Amino acid sequence: MLYFDHCSSTPPHPDVVRTLSEVMLKHYANPASIHQMGMEADKLIQRARQLAAELYATRAEEWIFTSGGTESNNLAVKGIARSYRHRGNHLITTGIEHPSVYEAFKALEEEGYEVTYLPAEADGRVSTGKLAAALTDRTILVSVMHVNNETGAIQPIAEIGRLLSAYPKILFHVDGVQAAGKLETDLKGWGVDLYSISAHKLQGPKGSGWLYAREGLMLSPVLSGGGQERGLRSGTPNVPGIIASAKALRMAVQTASERRERMLELRSRLTAGLAGIPQLLIHGTDGSEGTMAPHIVCCSLPGLKPEVIVHSLEQEGIIISTKSACSSRKDQPSRVLLAMGCTHEVAVSSLRISLGDEHTKQDIDRLIERLSMIAAKLEPLAARRQL
Structure with a gap:
């Protein structure tokens, strides 16, 4: 897992x-x-x-x-x-x-x-x-x-x-x-x-x-x-x-300094891979100027239910979350993303990926591959619901 x-x-x-x-x-x-x-x-x-x-x-x-x-x-x-x-x-x-x-x-x-x-x-x-x-x-x-x-x-x-x-x-x-x-x-x-x-x-x-x-x-x-x-x-x-x-x-x-440098590399690899998924929006900057923490990536897939993505990834042996754990079970848009000016559709479809010391480049690549596959599989269903 x-x-x-x-x-x-x-x-x-x-x-x-x-x-x-x-x-x-x-x-x-x-x-x-x-x-x-x-x-x-x-x-x-x-x-x-x-x-x-x-x-x-x-x-x-x-x-x-x-x-x-x-x-x-x-x-x-x-x-x-x-x-x-x-x-x-x-x-x-x-x-x-x-x-x-x-x-x-x-x-x-x-x-x-x-x-x-x-x-x-x-x-x-x-x-x-x-x-x-x-x-x-x-x-x-x-x-x-x-x-x-x-x-x-x-x-x-x-x-x-x-x-x-x-x-x-x-x-x-x-x-x-x-x-x-x-x-x-x-x-x-x-x-x-x-x-x-x-x-x-x-x-x-x-x-x-x-x-x-x-x-x-x-x-x-x-x-x-x-x-x-x-x-x-x-x-x-x-x-x-x-x-x-x-x-x-x-x-x-x-050990914060050395761990931070390693995690920033993993974060950059992750955001680069996520950028290749159609319709996916990454929130925040690329972190190149020290504006983003090295262990957190937040993104949205408008039109798709985040809980479906979370459970689909879990079946693939991958655990991520939706917004804060304190409010992730509430079917509401992210208050944080709304405060940033995001639309309701974007704020209600947010996903949070947070890294740890145990992760490798291979782990990042597997996450990107599985998330991309699941998003491609679910997107036609989302489009059908909008018709």
Whole structure:
């Protein structure tokens, strides 16, 4: 089986699985306990926190362990909005955000906040000019993802950070779930105040993630309880998940550069092959100027049902997906593609192919061949339905 759905979840690295198992068997004590076993578990957590700090040139105290990207995004967006409401009630995000960010802003609108949703350009990237025009003296938070989870478009995070540096009262959150371990990231240099990461997107375990929150920020917690993680994230820490995730993050970040170059070659081979399929549209740029993530290709076959293509490829031993995994089972057009100006017909027929370290040129060629065959087979049926 060829698995091309790494954006949804990656296969865990064998070393990560071993670490997870070892820690689960040996360090099962509650790290909040005052006995020796509890303190040993707590030491492991603090070591993992320090590792994240070293990888991103930050401070250990600035990292909060969560259950994954969704919780990290909710804690960042809701936590900042509620803590800084005395400054203003205007928030800015984009129409292409992951549901865990987009729906968090929708929930805040119900609490009385005013939210501006910026559209994306045709290449899938957000305009810093439009962002600048949307800023007001009541704006307290800007949230823009690093890499779009459907199209792979890399957002101009450094440019946005420079823009916002002139507005010290506006905080900047970045959903980095699809970028961590794949792209170089300079949190301090870019002026990022909050950054979300999920372990299972970089060969780590599910149910574990991080939120970087710059020192000095006020965050209103979204969970009530025992006050773990400095009162910001109550709940008994997932010690095995935290340690295994730290291992996955270290391996991904330290090898990101060489892996990225190899994956860019595979992506170029894939987009060149897809360009030969009639009627197929590739979203975004060719990535030659660093505008696209190396592991994501989004395309549409207007007139064809994407779920039929997905299941047809599955019968050929190939796994791909349609848009975000969080919304792939909903028979609706891609909100991301609509925000980029695509038509309903194009947005409702989108497919997402996401690459991993295990893929070869032969795998890419097989995917192109099978997809081309299936598209040619289904196209007459689509044309018949339109008559």
